[in-house]
Amino acid sequence: MSLFGAVIALGVLALIFGVILGFAAVKFRVESDPIVDQIDEILPQTQCGQCGYPGCRPYAQAIADGDDINKCPPGGEATIKQLADLMGVEPKPLDDAHGEEDVKKVAIIREDECIGCTKCIQACPVDAILGAAKQMHTVIEHECTGCDLCVEPCPVDCIDMVAVKPKPETWQWDLDTVKENIKANSIPVKVVE
């Protein structure tokens, strides 16, 4: 009899805790990012396709499916290191079959030469080019990721990729560059120190 009572008591307890746990599992569920999102988060979003995939998200999917982590030149070593940490693998050097790490650039259209063919608009992965058929086109500089994809299609070769110049607010307190900055300016100045 007492055995029976104990079984019932334990059974009831198990039921109660089961309900509580079940409720907690629903209520306090932690939304964990699926791995693809986490990888995509790390990739630089230049959308240049140098990795061999049509954009960062597809490459993130490929990495999740087991592709190498060293195919993204815009991200460079820093991205590879972060990816290695995330995936729990050893970082390896950038695969130069896909290109080399370069300074950040933006596209600029030499506007008086543009014939308005809209080819660059079709190539731009982030819709950073503005224009209409037979009208002059221009690049929205702060939206341009520097992916280089619009340069190739332009029939009159009027798109240049230029390195982003550091501004005082983006300058990294690199005192070695100071004299260079001054020299880059054409005004003759006395360099102190």
Add this chain to the structure above:
Amino acid sequence: MSDVKTVNRDFNTDIIGQFPGGVHPPERKQPASSRPIRRLPLPAELILPVRQHIGPSGKVLVEVGDRVDKGQRLTEAGLSQGLPLHAPTSGIIAAIEERPTAHASGLPEQAIVIHPDGEERWGNKHALPDYHDVEISRLLELVQEAGIAGLGGAGFPTAQKLAQQKPLKHLIINGVECEPYIAADDRLMQEYADDIIAGTRILQYITRCDSVLFAIEDNKPEAIKAIAAAIDDDTQIKLKVVPTKYPSGGEKQLIELLTGHQVPSGKLPMDIGLLMQNVGTAYAVKRAIIHGEPLLERVVTLTGEALEQRGNVWALLGTPIQHLLDESGFNPEKKQRIIMGGPMMGFTLPSTEVPVIKTTNCILAPTDHELPAPGPELACIRCGACSDVCPATLQPQQLQWLAKAKDYDELEKHHLFDCIECGACAYVCPSEIPLVHYYRKAKAEVRNIAREKAKAEQARKRFEARQERLEREKQERLERHRKAAEERKKMQQEKASRPDSKTDSGDEKPAGKSAAVAAAIARAKAKKAAQAAKDNADEDSSAKGNES
């Protein structure tokens, strides 16, 4: 001047709080603090960087060759954070081009260059001697239009700081000036005490605050006397004399000294009902409202033993530093350093062609004997001297390790952004580690990473939006083709069924003719559909461009 009152006045030196750490570097405020502010001859050119303050730059309103009056507006205030810029004297716009800025990087920035004509011809001034019946919002506008930025620290637009709509417990006027060598605020208080108090009352009126704490460090007896006399028997303004200790003039440090409250990490003084303005700013506000003069000049301390004539000058904004040095008997040494700001928080100027900006309070040209260049950096010996003096109770040595290891997450956990870059830690470090330099670098990197991250996020969104649009367009195209095909099919079916219907209805038209008409209609319809599809496609491709 009522000396009796000055002497009898209760200075209320009972400072409530105390801030941790701090150092006592040699003050070296003499002789600058005892010499009257001089006026210099006009320089050959004035260089006005379009962006003198935090935030975006305004739109330039003048063109090369224009003749401008003193006080004439040169740029339109930008939308949110901008401040307009004014011609500091009359003259001709000689150029609008990139010039090196008064920034440690020396990077060039867009600047308006004026050649003064020496006439000092004023444009229109809208003086407002009695502001008491003017709307507060209008006064804020006037402060904004006068281009006034905080003259003590980071140069934040004053009107924006004043416009915060929160009830104030105290308005604090900061005349502490704790950094060695600098005596610009000191001299301003000695010579323009009445104007500063008048400006303080305007600030008080704008913020609707009836308690002002006016703080001065006790190493400025002359300034204390002058301000006490100017306050006279105004009971709303309390003079607080704070003990000399660096950096008691730091915003958060001074608040702790005066009120005993700490501004929580990541919060503004405003959040605990306090607002701080520099004495120079109070003076500029008075000039702007009562006299209608925008901010055109400021007091700059010229000091250091490489200068023969040390002292304070009224420098027009845009005056090249070289001009200030030339006018002060500059005897450069072999490896002469020129520091903008004081020895603790200033930075070595990359060139002497950069201009005076709103936040330039001091130009220091020390001899090597006076302020030796820092020696080589040695390894940290973990002596802990730096954490003892840090006014923000940080762990400078720890921050330094983390900064070198580029461990940005840990740096933020160790409150890197609470560091006020006061330099107290670097001052006491026996290993001569340029600690602040590492923090500035790390802060710049953290900010850059955040900027890049935001940009990447934006690019991701745009990429996804584009993918979606392409997908949608594809579906629409397929749909149109499907419809056109269906149409054709229907036609053909109709065509096929016509001959039967003819016999039923007894139509007289010959079968051959009716079939030919149906075929023609079908052709025209198909052509129309194709044309519509093409038009749509064209429209889409132009709409695509306009979308962004």
